Amino acid sequence: MRRILIAVIVATCLVGQMAFPVQAAQALPGSPPIINLYLDWQMKEEDLPALARWDVVVLDANQQARYPDKILKLRQLNPKIKILAYLPTEEYAVAHFSEPANYPFARLGTAIKDDWWVNGPTGAKVYFWPGQPMLNVTDQGQSGEKWNEFFPRFIRDEIMSSGMWDGVFLDNVFDGISHFAKSSYDLDRNGKADDKATADKAWNDGMQKMLRLIKQYNPNAILLGNGGAGYADKLNGVMFEHFPSWSWGPNFQEVRDTLAKNMTPAYTAINVNTDNRPEQTNYRLMRFGLSSALAAGSSYSFDQGDYSHNVVWWYDEYEVPLGQPKSGPRILAAATGQGSVPAVWMRSYDNGLVLVNSTTKAQKVSLPGIFEKVHGTQDKKTNDGSVVDSVMLGAQDGLLLIKRVAINDIIGTSFVNGAFIRTYDMSGKQTQNGFFAQRGDAPSGATVFVADVDQDGFDDVVSAAKGAVTVSFGGTRKPVTFRPYGSAYTGTLYLSVGNANRDAALEIVVGREGKPPETRVFTWSGKELARWSAYMPLFSGGVRVAMGDLDGDGMREIVTAAGPGGGPHVRIWKTDGKVWGGSFFAFDPNEAGGISIAVGDVDKDGKDEIIVGSGRGAKPRVRVFDARGNLKREIVLGEQPVTNGIDVGAADLNGDGIDEILVGGMPAI
């Protein structure tokens, strides 16, 4: 039965392995890449959901036999996770001899030949770690197949062939033997202790050979080595445990040099730990390590230490969608009187900034712009969500800062120029400080929508005020102005922009106040493509509009909402005005203050949701619906009615791939 289960699992994983090439995956798009060394043999069930949030997880190789179901569950929870099998390269724990025969380490133990052990001149075994005699990675002192030839084959035939692993974590990839062996050694078994230089050279050569063969036999496997950086070009990554192991400056440079040599994709990581003390809330240490990793461009691991690689400590900073680095790290300020330089380093990312202060004094740092601190739930004193243009960075500390959203970042949704806007995620949490959205290139109070309407690669500003739509092009085209409802209409216009037909250019959908409540569709040059009455012609509340892909089929739908006087009614149309789907009341039908409407994918399910804002004189609320009018979420923004109602929008402002909900119209004072 067990064999059948394993066979099914293997088949599933093999298919999955072929379908998805090895690549660096991240639990959240743009968030720091993180690795968890989870070597606890228990693999606690309650840890699995948390463990699945990591990008890379290293498990004891025996888990493929002990808990294959849990490995599968990790992949179900996070399809992008990379799981590596932990294997020491140069030692074997004797405790493995007593494990069940189907355990990989037990099988390894049965294959170890006597002359693979590292003996001293007297024939006694040599150790680095207690209870784990060392194995000879050199070509010396062994007859027939050598350990450095067998081990790569073992990885292929016994580990990677199970289909459960994306690669291996090779522990103790030492540059030589002399710094690690606890006693003298006789690698060539001539009865005499070896001199260090000769032994180290042989060890290095042997390890190089081993790694080369591992890669040759397992071309798709991720190879992450723990130990010396001397084999960087033969590995996808090196784990720098106990970072900084001796001095921050040279260690930091070593990480960067290693990354430059790694095979791609690169998984070099630094591990910072609390020296086997249960100090999960040592946020400063965590930040120092994380920001060092981000500055260097490596992955990051933070845990309790080498006796306790079995924690699932999660931090606010792990969820910051920084994006990709925009440039290399640079020094801001250097401490003097030091050898290699402890300094304050900065690195810009798409959506933020990383600072690390490796000096022993607090440093004031002026920032290259305005940023926002993380809205933290743990270290609220440091991550207080404040907006800053300079920070005081503590000694041996780091900081992640988020780029402050500027007005020019609002693309792909309409907003009222000059309104005070707040942004929320689907859970209702405000994602950052609100701001005044005032563009200088559109009239105050105009409805604005920024998009590349002519698809020339430049964003264009579509603004609507006093009955006229103006398209100001980012390229070389001259502005276009047209009056969608004729010259007699000088009131407010509502806008949305999207692809309403099969040509490349985007179309402009317009709604109005008053009657008739007609929705009209235009090209960017002002040519009318369609018009229809969203409501009865005598309805004087007007119509608001939004456009998006509600069913994820690549075709846009147009959503309309009634203005004041008609109840909070929502209807869905095809872009030519034919009815699509149904209609529904977004709030109590007796709320007659009108509603605002937007469309966006706020939960990353691949389909746009309908976002509705409450109307005049109502308590401010936002509701999120699916295409069928099923309520997915309500966000209550306050208890006091808002005189003019609120305006909603949806756009991805922080680059995490998920639209935020924009709310305008809430009073600033």
Place this chain on the structure above:
Amino acid sequence: MRKQKTVSNVRRSSGLMAPASQVAAAPARAVTSHIRRIYRDKYAGRHRFARWVFAFDAFILVVLGTLLVFDLVVFFRGIQTADPGLEVTLATPELSSADVVPLEVKVRVTDARQHTGIKVALHLPQEMSLIQAWPALDRDGMWTIGSLSPGETATRRVLVHLDATINTRVDIGFVLQQYDPIIFEQALIGTDSRPVTSSALRLMSLMPVAGVSEGAQIPIVIENRSAATSSPMNMILAESIGAPHATLGSDGIYSLPALPANSQKIVFLNVGTGLEGEHLAFRLELQSRGRKVDQLDLDLMHETQVPAVVEAPQTSDSGAGTIVRYSGAQPGARLILLQKEITAFRRSAFEIVDLPEGSGAVDISKVQGVTEGQLMLVSIYDGDYYHLSGQMLELTSAGLPFEVQARYYTASGDQLGLGPLPPVSGEPTRYWILWTLGPADRSLHDLTYDAQLADNVKATGKYASTIPISFSSTDAAVKMTVEEADLAGLGKITFGYEVELVPQKNQEGLYANILLGSSIDATDEFGKHVQAFSPSIDTDLSNDEKARGKGTVQE
């Protein structure tokens, strides 16, 4: 009777007489020999534990001797009032009453010794109240300086509020302590007497007045010239000749709240009825914390001529004007229109409307600066002085809600501002000025918002408005112009702009001004000219809940 114990006084040689040590041992031998003799004569055989008693007596003797030496040293050395190696100096600017005063005390080493355990404190007179000290004082109210090397100087500063009677002196005391290894502690106590030569609070007449009629109300201005908010004040009618019923508040005492920095307030002296004689005299005193800080003497003629009989202002038939009808206007008859509250922003303290002789009507709405909510005095102007009548009318206000706030955070806690909060001298802090208009039941057009920025404040160029607006700024002012503002349709409208303040060093410990004042000027849908003013705003953001208490400029 205690049995005498017989002991032998014969001792063997102890080796002290050994030839090699004979010369060196001679004085020691003499001393020990003497001691032995004393023991032999006074103790041996007389006490049960003679050696113990002898040792105890010797110990007491040593202690007494030490104390004696110590006292002799102290006596001759003395607890000097100063270790000549330290010098204390006190620096103050000219003292102005009702003002904030920075005091600086310096301790300097004047000799070649290292001095340790130095502490210094100021003893402030009752006329001075401490605002802030740099660095902060210890729990015992002193600064611990610690050690100073030869030639080194330590400086400590305080900011105090002074409320002293003008033309008096205040004594500022100081105490200097230091640790002395022998004496353990020395103290230097002294005082420095300084004159108070001026006052930041001033009394003055709003306009040059030479005569008054019965019931006339003389506008008196109280001005706070300090960079800090004043203390609450009292204004007293100390003397009144010829006007037995003159009043200034109740019982001749007018209580006034604290005045913001660089601001003014108008108070009216009502001369009352039953004036006697041709000449009137008044003495007004301004007191802060019970001490006189300024005085104003008025010598006036008792007028009997009525400049004009003026009716209450009326709205014109077209609704566009404010008409004042009058009769019997004498040559020089003049209406004085003044705001009850003065702001630094107003273009002039009062406006004037001359009344042609005889009878007629004037439309005061066309006079620049005339607004609702003002007071109107009727007077004669002789070319140099005003002669005030007893007529005072109030222009009714239609009430256009206009409010201005400076904020670092919104009401919901979003951060608008940038930079250190509390503000720090020499570093920029940005605030948003948010002004609201309405709700009201009419539309406005050609609306202009003007704001006068304080020193060290400039607009950054960022602004926000949800109705069409134009924005401009200079170093000292901000102007926003709105073509149409339909308050009836839009309700309350909010506009905003960002300013940046860089406080100066002399503002440390105080609130710094951000706006000196702002106003709106517009025409309503009936053609009526509308104005409203808002007072100055400083870094004490009392409306900003999250920023409250973070307004004092820091070092």
